Amino acid sequence: MAELYSEMTKEELLREKKQLKKRYDAFKARGLQLDMSRGKPGQDQLDLSTGIYDVRNYIADGIDVRNYGMLDGIPSCKKLFGDLLGVDAKNVIVGPNASLTLMFDYISQCYTHGAGSTPWCKLDEVKFLCPVPGYDRHFTICEHFGIQMINVPMKEDGPDMDVVEELIKDESVKGIFCVPKYSNPQGITYSDEIVERIAAMKPAAEDFRLIWDNAYCIHDLVEDGDELLNIFDVLPKYNNEDMVIEVCSTSKITFPGAGVSALIASENNLNAIRKRLNAQTISYDKMNQHRHVQFFGNADGVREHMKKHAKILKPKFDMVIDHLEKELGGRGIAKWVNPKGGYFISLDVMNGCAKRTGELCKEAGVTLTPVGATYPYGIDPNDSNIRIAPTFPPVSELNVAAELLCVCVRLACVEKLLG
């Protein structure tokens, strides 16, 4: 049994430090160059999808997809996303190569034209709620538009809704970013109760928008993955259909940067978006949409494909979790969730030790997501959260990187306790 660091004497801590330092120096001497910073698929995952370029017919729904037209996506691709997300194809817009762009462009639209109300650029103050830890690129969008971010703590089953329900009484709170399934970085799937409470929100701002970033909607690592309640099934009960903009993409199904994204929304919201799209583009890449439909056949085809990804990814996640359990378990210095899907493992270390852990890792040649990035403005108030991205490195490298990370966490905590 590992010993709680908090119960160690100074001498024991010093001994521990010495041992850890020795291991650390040995790692350092290897001149490693390992990267666990971003949720990138590994090369073997990318190889799963290159067959998509064998598609050689260009007629979709009777239309030559090589030419102009079909502003909001080809019908067959709308149907594919509709089937995957349990919504009607008519509520789907098929977008560009990244859902990030769909989100940015939508917030930009709210900023320039409003969401059925005053354009946000005409308001003195616009605030967004950000469940933390969260996805840094959501925060970047808010920062770009000068939207003030308010942290909302994540609980085990989703955002703290007591806090949310209080904060949305402020009319200048215009929205919230959520990753409801296998959340980035914690891998938490919102419970049915939380989804219901979210769908039932009555924000003071009429133009409040919930960005439902369903990035990991079918990204299970195990057979019995989490089930997320379909928020669009619940919204009508509360007359809240116009509150939610859902997005997803195939960035981690086929190719990051060469996939297809989709946006799901109410008729009202889609009309407002189409009005903007009509000025912004003639169509997105329909050939890519068509290739995706042809390659997968249907939603089941996509789900089967995801099992191949899981087969590659599960051992990587297991390996990191094993190291965490072995090195950090029982010492009272770290907590983590063992996710059933998604792309990350979120590690919370002793307060005040995350930055130092990152520094130690970097010195020894392992790049982590910058500590703090999982919080708005890059400020983790507890200096505690570390996002681990185990997908990209090959297993052999990951093995080294994960062990080294654990050594760094322990070292940082010992240093902290020694003061």
Place this chain on the structure above:
Amino acid sequence: MAELYSEMTKEELLREKKQLKKRYDAFKARGLQLDMSRGKPGQDQLDLSTGIYDVRNYIADGIDVRNYGMLDGIPSCKKLFGDLLGVDAKNVIVGPNASLTLMFDYISQCYTHGAGSTPWCKLDEVKFLCPVPGYDRHFTICEHFGIQMINVPMKEDGPDMDVVEELIKDESVKGIFCVPKYSNPQGITYSDEIVERIAAMKPAAEDFRLIWDNAYCIHDLVEDGDELLNIFDVLPKYNNEDMVIEVCSTSKITFPGAGVSALIASENNLNAIRKRLNAQTISYDKMNQHRHVQFFGNADGVREHMKKHAKILKPKFDMVIDHLEKELGGRGIAKWVNPKGGYFISLDVMNGCAKRTGELCKEAGVTLTPVGATYPYGIDPNDSNIRIAPTFPPVSELNVAAELLCVCVRLACVEKLLG
């Protein structure tokens, strides 16, 4: 020799009308469904590029293009566009599937964040100059952002610069849209003198932006195509590098909607754009960029490819011009330019007769670009301009459509003269 309509007696006009009506009715009886409305490539043109999907290597400049990264484009594709446009690759951002999106997003950026000055959304009035006739989608962007458009007449060698130089003394005039080579719709290439005068502009607005939409930069129909002076070679002389944003794309080189776009700008402008891109996307479609580079090899490869397009398109343009000359020549009711490149033929008919011509065409089953679309707000003050898009219909259909169009023009003019 055809007779001038203006010199015909009423009786002669009535006889002419009767003959034309007979021809028109014969066309109408055929139940035609022909489309000359948009600048779409024909199917045979699309077939020229499908070999691009044979590209099966995914390493560009040492990077796996299937994964995340490289925000502003892969170096080899920057170089390709740089070589085509005579600029340094470092001044190129490779963009999404359409230059329209690059333009919209840039104007949106100026609206939300300004162009080194006050965001345009914070100003009471923002105006843009629009050389007319022009490209409807430029106007749509302006309208979307509530930018007031001011018509500037096109002369034979570009926009009327006396008018432009006067209008830019107004500080609320923030920009101008130009299609400097084979302009849409007239096919006019700006003369060296005009480009020089444009480059030398000293607008009252410091944040004045010239959108240089070089959509037809290499889209010659003939061997001795027009030469456009490279504005980026001239700008330094006037310290005006930050004034110009140039865009282009392969929409009409490979595939509309599945091509690659590029933006050329000064270091200052590129930095401001990259800052926004960093929030808007992780990268554009690098696989498509890479495919384009591999398929063409280099800039000469693209130019050779364009000759194949020209071979398909030249007979279509010739056919339309033949009909125009035969039917409308010498009657004093229409003017047109015989362009050496681009995608359109611009036809100016007797004042007050363009709308009626469009109606007559439509009734007989030929769709034209909506009359008026070549002017801001869809209002052609003279009701005179018709944009002919001869590229999409097969030759046999075009032959019928062009003849019918001429009959409609003549009929509309006769009707007008008869009062």
